[in-house]
Amino acid sequence: MTSVVEKRLGALPVAAEFLHRLDVAGIVDGLCPSAASAHLTHGQVIEALVANRPTSPMPLLRVGDWARVWAVEEVFGVEPALLNDDRLARALDAIAPHLEQLAGTVGARAIAEFGIDVSRCHWDMTSMSVHGAYVEEGQDDRFPVIKYGHPKDRRTDLKQIQAGIAATGDGGIPVHARVFDGGAAEVSQVVGAMKDLRKLAGEQEFLMVADARLVSYANIAALLEAGVPFIAPVPAAQVKDGVYAALDLEQAVVVDWVPQRDAGKDPAEREVYRVPEDVHTLAGPRKRDPVLTLRRILVHSTANAAGQQAARAKRLARAAEELDKLACAAGGRHYKTAEKVAARAGVIAAKRRVTACLRWHVHQDDAGLPSLEWGFDQDVLDAEAKADGWYALITPLPAEQADPAQVLIQYKGQGTVERRYADFKGPLAVTPVFVQHNRRAAALVQVICLALPVFCLIERQVRRALGLEQTMAGLYPDNRRVRPTGRMILHHLGELNLRIGNITDPPTVQITRGVQLHLLELLGIEVTQTRWPQT
Structure with a gap:
């Protein structure tokens, strides 16, 4: 009889390499x-926690169980029994006072090691709701406080x-992350983010792209001064709306840019800016x-205009339906007085x-019974329709450095950081967090922020290895060619197993499908050449 042990290998060797x-x-041990x-x-410990997030995210109290089933000991040399709740909590307590230094040092290392272009950075914030009382008086105010x-x-x-x-335009790599109080105003964090990014960029100039919460007098003044x-x-x-309504759409410059979602559509069906x-x-x-x-770029999107027109038509239809019912019910049991009809309208x-567009009047007959007459003001609706599809961007960039079309194209990368938050809360599973103190909550969120660049760098590496087309087959059952995402890559690599034999039978990696081998080749990972510890 031969004793054979199998463990899940998944993307552990890939995560370990990055x-x-x-x-x-x-960096953690230095801090x-x-x-x-x-x-x-x-x-x-932190390295094991980070590796857990892109492979098989587990709540904090089950990391040891994950390590026993997965080849954590073989890849990282960490005994699963040592990853108990107490040891994990002590590691989080240790890094909690150094979260900003940790994030900044790892971000700088990523920029230098992977040659990431930081000339354009997209900044945004998100929130994570938590369950539990978390009384403010019982929290440590030296760390981000959990609050409403x-x-x-x-x-x-x-x-x-x-x-x-802050995610870069180059592959959407999050090179900087910070944890904030639950009640921190997003508009107040822009200047701090700008200073952090300046440190990361060094002498290289960078463009900061953010959402509308950047726009306050204090923020704009600080950015201009810096x-x-x-x-x-x-x-x-x-x-x-009157500003948009006065614009001549025919005189506006058409932007020579096609959103990725419209790339396969007929030109007549594509969104036009x-x-x-x-x-x-x-x-x-x-x-x-x-x-x-500042320069103001006024942007018109045909897709936005169509969406706003459809939304308005829906609102008008529902309002008309309810007003017709009210007109029929006026004078009845529930609406006997003009005051009740007016209040409901x-x-x-x-x-x-x-x-803004509704015009209505309540009449009363000789018996005092009310009736409702209503209609929509078409002039108001026409004026609203002229403003459909418009929004504005501001920038201090000189026109010779970026014309209006180039400003829009650079802003369109803002969706990158928003997609990273989807990864943050999806494949990396920010939600299963069980901690007793706000300092540990902040440290654990920072750990997930460290896992995010690993996740994104894996995606970036595969896409860059594929060349200009950046698509490959084998990721979906129908074998169509698509751009690989971090989620797809980890899904396919997650099925890899490590078979551990005896001292004369070295461990072997079981690769069952060609797409797994292809992904490993694109990532430059030689799992068959890894020197696994003998058991």
């Missing part, structure tokens, strides 16, 4: 050295903690503050957001 190149364990008698260093805020998932009943990520160029959308309230330009001014909160003047107008 973690080694990023020197995560070495928070372990005791000489420790069986594992803090760097080894404005959650992106709209769970206002839950407290939260927040994270901010000489950091930026692109951001203007908050809708700062540009009146047009861009005129004017000036945007921003006044300070005090009279003595100088007025800031007002509720419908507010709920369906048709207050």
